[in-house]
Amino acid sequence: MTRLDVRDIPPVNRHPTIHDEFDALEPGETLTIVNDHEPKPLFYEFQAEVERFDADGYEVEQIAPDEFVARFPKREA
Structure with a gap:
């Protein structure tokens, strides 16, 4: 599992960074991101x-008012 805390990344760079991290995953792995909003x-x-x-395996959990943990699973080939 790869965990990425994007709260310190400038908003304009968040989605590209998340996409790059997801692309680097092996099929069957999950990218877990920590964000300040859902x-x-x-x-x-x-x-x-x-x-x-x-998308069926996506999960999100609110830990605190400014802490959301979301899991983005990568499907097998």
């Missing part, structure tokens, strides 16, 4: 654009 726009972006994203 990443619904990112979920919809992945659902529409990333063929290997397993």
Whole structure:
């Protein structure tokens, strides 16, 4: 599992960084991101654009008002 805390990354760089990290995963692995808001726009972006994203396996949990942990699984080939 790869964990990426994007809260310190400038907002304009967050999605590209997340996409790069997801692309580097092996099939069957999961990218876990920590964000300061629920990443619904990112979920919809992945659902529409990333063929290997397993939308059914996506999970998000709110830990604190400014801490959301989301899991983006990568589908097998």
